[in-house]
Amino acid sequence: xxxxxxxxxxxxxxxxxxxxxxxxxxxxxxxxxxxxxxxxxxxxxxxxxxxxxxxxxxxxxxxxxxxxxxxxxxxxxxxxxxxxxxxxxxxxxxxxxxxxxxxxxxxxxxxxxxxxxxxxxxxxxxxxxxxxxxxxxxxxxxxxxxxxxxxxxxxxxxxxxxxxxxxxxxxxxxxxxxxxxxxxxxxxxxxxxxxxxxxxxxxxxxxxxxxxxxxxxxxxxxxxxxxxxxxxxxxxxxxxxxxxxxxxxxxxxxxxxxxxxxxxxxxxxxxxxxxxxxxxxxxxxxxxxxxxxxxxxxxxxxxxxxxxxxxxxx
Numbered sequence: 001x002x003x004x005x006x007x008x009x010x011x012x013x014x015x016x017x018x019x020x021x022x023x024x025x026x027x028x029x030x031x032x033x034x035x036x037x038x039x040x041x042x043x044x045x046x047x048x049x050x051x052x053x054x055x056x057x058x059x060x061x062x063x064x065x066x067x068x069x070x071x072x073x074x075x076x077x078x079x080x081x082x083x084x085x086x087x088x089x090x091x092x093x094x095x096x097x098x099x100x101x102x103x104x105x106x107x108x109x110x111x112x113x114x115x116x117x118x119x120x121x122x123x124x125x126x127x128x129x130x131x132x133x134x135x136x137x138x139x140x141x142x143x144x145x146x147x148x149x150x151x152x153x154x155x156x157x158x159x160x161x162x163x164x165x166x167x168x169x170x171x172x173x174x175x176x177x178x179x180x181x182x183x184x185x186x187x188x189x190x191x192x193x194x195x196x197x198x199x200x201x202x203x204x205x206x207x208x209x210x211x212x213x214x215x216x217x218x219x220x221x222x223x224x225x226x227x228x229x230x231x232x233x234x235x236x237x238x239x240x241x242x243x244x245x246x247x248x249x250x251x252x253x254x255x256x257x258x259x260x261x262x263x264x265x266x267x268x269x270x271x272x273x274x275x276x277x278x279x280x281x282x283x284x285x286x287x288x289x290x291x292x293x294x295x296x297x298x299x300x301x302x303x304x305x306x307x308x309x310x311x312x313x314x
Contacts, residue, residue, distance in 0.1 A: 048294070054287035064283060076284035080292075083285075085262055085270060093266040096181055097245045103185045104241060105234070108192025113222065115193070116200045126193070133190035141254035144183040145170065148255075173263035176256045180264055184251050188244070192237055199233030200226065232308075239304045243297045267293050 055076050063069035080086060115126050132140060147154045148169035156166040169179040203226065211221045249268040252258060258265035258273065265273075267289050275286030 051287045051290055051294075054283050055285075055291050057284060059283040061281065072284070076288040080285050080288045085265065088262055089265050089267055089270045089289075092177055092264060093246070093268075096177065096184070096248070096266055097242065099181050100184050100188060100245050101238060101241050104188040104192050105238060107185070108189050108237075109196050109230075109234075111189070111193045112196035112200055113226065115197055126197070129193055130190045132187050133194075137187070137250040138254060140187055141183065141251045144179070144186075144251075145255050148179050170256055171260055173261050176260060176264040180252045180255050183255060184245065184248055187251070188241060192241065195237045196230065196233060199230050203229050232311075235304060235308070239300065242300055246293055246297055 056071060056073060057063075057069040058072045058075070059069040111129065115122055146152075148156075150156060150166055150168045150171060153169070155169065159165070159167065167175060169175050207225050207229075208221055211225060216224065247268050248266070249272060252264055252266060252269050253272065256264045258269040271286045271289040271293070273286075274282045274289060
């Protein structure tokens with residue numbers, strides 16, 4: 001006889017059901033997510049937490065090893081803000097970042113538009129422009145230090161050939177910041193070229209053909225078609241360039257070490273000097289300066305996200 005299902009009376013609790021197991025796609029999602037999460041925690045979240053902890057305590061070499069540094073709150077930040085180096089370092093950071101971003105983007109965009117035209121050797125020349133980006137930073141900085149050397153540099157030799165006296169590019173306070181800016185612009189142009197050129201490839205050629213039939217010249221086509229449609233790519237290019245330029249350390253340290261007389265000191269080099277450049281390292285103030293850079297990058301990142309969200313809703 002067929003077995004009847006038991007009848008459940010009113011008020012009687014339902015029998016517990018077996019817990020549903022995750023399906024295969026769910027297990028795959030967790031499997032892919034776990035390594036990424038561990039990587040972010042180990043290499044981003046934990047170092048950031050340690051840097052914040054360093055900035056809130058009075059660390060010495062002994063306490064750094066033993067881990068018993070006393071908590072001082074925002075004392076390290078007050079020390080940094082009251083330091084005579086803070087204002088010049090802030091000014092140099094702003095000037096260095098702004099000038100590098102403007103020239104890297106402008107030159108990179110001009111080269112991207114140039115290489116977007118179909119002509120022979122276009123791919124070869126574009127590949128050659130990637131050389132500064134592929135070289136290790138220590139090689140690029142050392143090359144520029146040799147080129148800008150006051151006595152035997154190539155740049156001063158060229159200036160002498162055209163009747164201009166030698167310039168102390170790396171040893172004069174008025175020229176040291178300009179020297180590292182020139183070197184960093186040269187290094188950052190290929191990145192802007194590659195990203196902006198890929199953005200130009202996504203613009204339909206039919207738009208340019210229609211504009212040409214309407215009588216638009218090359219400048220009008222660029223200003224009315226290229227530049228507006230390139231704004232999303234330009235925004236992410238400038239944001240990534242900003243984050244990279246804020247933390248530039250290698251170029252400045254190898255070429256000038258932030259000198260002479262702190263004339264090319266930025267927050268990145270100042271943080272290193274405080275933490276590692278003295279016999280008695282100031283770990284707390286050095287970490288505080290580094291956190292100021294993190295906050296600046298985070299603010300600009302949030303501004304970018306907000307602008308992109310408004311454009312998506314428009």
